[in-house]
Amino acid sequence: MSKRTSDVSGQIVDDDKVITVVIRSLGKLFDATAEELSPLKRVTNVVELELRNPDGSSEEIIVNKADFEKLVTPEVLANADSIRGRRNGYRPSGD
Structure with a gap:
């Protein structure tokens, strides 16, 4: 070892x-x-988000899960794209 x-x-x-x-x-x-690491207190009931801006910059934020769920409904999440693979409705051009 x-x-x-x-x-x-x-x-x-x-x-x-x-x-x-x-x-x-x-x-x-x-x-x-x-x-x-044991003195570090874990925070629960949060959602980690990455915000990708039009200029290419991004930032990671952590928000309260209850606040997130007020804004983003289960239906929005059910229809959201996966972070892997193509976005829904994307079709490569067949030129």
Whole structure:
């Protein structure tokens, strides 16, 4: 078994104990242990959104699930495109 170093504490950690933490909003990642991360409180009843702007920029936001559900109905979600594959109704041109 190999060992790695926690970026949080600097202590050597067995490979099977290392958790890689991805900070999406900063495009960064670091290694830590579950014990080191335990003081972080999990937030529940939220929805994570990526807003893609016409100029190509985007931002990730977290919103309250109840507020989201007031705005976006189950019908809207049922008809929404998947993030994988083509958008509904898209037809490549047959030129």
